[in-house]
Amino acid sequence: MNPVTIVTGASSGIGEALARVFAGRGHALALVARREQRLKALAAEIVASGAPEPLVLAIDLTLPTAAAWIGNALAARGLEPQYVVNNAGFGLVGRADALDRDEQLATIDLNMRALADLSLAFVDSLARHRGGILNVASVAGLIPGPGSAVYYASKAFVVSFSDALHAELAPRGIRVTCLCPGPVATGFQARAGVAEAEPPRPFALPADRVARAGYRGLMRGRRMVVPGIANKIVAALAPRIVPRETLLAMLEARQARRLT
Numbered sequence: 149m150n151p152v153t154i155v156t157g158a159s160s161g162i163g164e165a166l167a168r169v170f171a172g173r174g175h176a177l178a179l180v181a182r183r184e185q186r187l188k189a190l191a192a193e194i195v196a197s198g199a200p201e202p203l204v205l206a207i208d209l210t211l212p213t214a215a216a217w218i219g220n221a222l223a224a225r226g227l228e229p230q231y232v233v234n235n236a237g238f239g240l241v242g243r244a245d246a247l248d249r250d251e252q253l254a255t256i257d258l259n260m261r262a263l264a265d266l267s268l269a270f271v272d273s274l275a276r277h278r279g280g281i282l283n284v285a286s287v288a289g290l291i292p293g294p295g296s297a298v299y300y301a302s303k304a305f306v307v308s309f310s311d312a313l314h315a316e317l318a319p320r321g322i323r324v325t326c327l328c329p330g331p332v333a334t335g336f337q338a339r340a341g342v343a344e345a346e347p348p349r350p351f352a353l354p355a356d357r358v359a360r361a362g363y364r365g366l367m368r369g370r371r372m373v374v375p376g377i378a379n380k381i382v383a384a385l386a387p388r389i390v391p392r393e394t395l396l397a398m399l400e401a402r403q404a405r406r407l408t
């Protein structure tokens with residue numbers, strides 16, 4: 149079976165940028181998201197750059213059968229995963245008791261359940277090809293999240309789960325890296341329900357820079373990658389030096405500002 153890199157959420161933002169980076173480094177790709185036309189447009193762009201044609205797999209990853217469906221679609225074409233890039237995700241901003249409960253549960257289905265399923269479904273083929281898993285969490289996974297409670301908690305799951313897999317899968321030669329971006333201007337903000345013109349400086353970075361940092365970290369076997377100096381400082385210091393109550397109040401105030 150030929151090796152392939154699965155990139156979820158490749159129809160937009162950071163996932164699209166990650167797909168370009170992997171394609172540019174010679175990896176055959178399977179692009180996954182719901183919006184097929186956007187995946188096809190990206191596949192055409194990748195072909196035009198001289199890389200092999202990516203496989204386009206349009207599917208809703210919140211379906212419990214999604215990982216099995218992807219595995220079957222690859223196998224039918226003589227492909228099996230070498231790398232899995234779990235990037236698809238979304239979050240909502242607002243008080244958890246005011247936001248739609250089903251939508252918040254869909255965050256859990258995508259950011260946690262689908263990510264865990266795809267992380268575990270192909271471990272044997274990842275080991276065969278000495279590949280790995282790149283899980284996209286967020287700085288949000290490292291700090292408390294009033295005003296976006298389910299999203300922050302879902303990313304804390306991704307951080308904890310990826311850390312554990314990093315240790316567990318290392319003896320099998322599988323790299324597991326958790327990418328924790330700060331703010332990036334993508335489709336994320338509109339989906340979250342915030343009206344930010346520009347993500348805040350000095351934390352904001354462009355998607356292509358975040359993608360390159362994630363790729364480099366994965367290839368070097370890093371446990372965690374936090375792109376950008378300002379984000380590194382927040383991730384490393386805020387939980388240690390700012391009292392938890394103060395951090396909760398600061399973050400609640402920030403999320404409230406994003407809604408106005």
Ligand SMILES: NC(=O)c1ccc[n+]([C@@H]2O[C@H](COP(=O)([O-])OP(=O)(O)OC[C@H]3O[C@@H](n4cnc5c(N)ncnc54)[C@H](OP(=O)(O)O)[C@@H]3O)[C@@H](O)[C@H]2O)c1
Pocket residue numbers: 156157158159160161162163180181182183184207208209210235236237238239258284285286287328329330331332333334335336337339
């Ligand atoms: N932007 C930020 O500030 C930021 C910061 C830190 C972390 N992140 C994380 O980065 C990742 C990528 O987000 P982004 O910023 O690039 O946002 P984005 O532009 O909104 O992209 C989200 C991607 O996820 C896919 N997706 C959403 N729901 C899906 C579903 N049910 N099934 C399959 N695919 C689905 C979307 O594709 P379809 O709609 O076509 O399905 C899209 O390709 C997310 O995990 C996010 O939490 C973002």
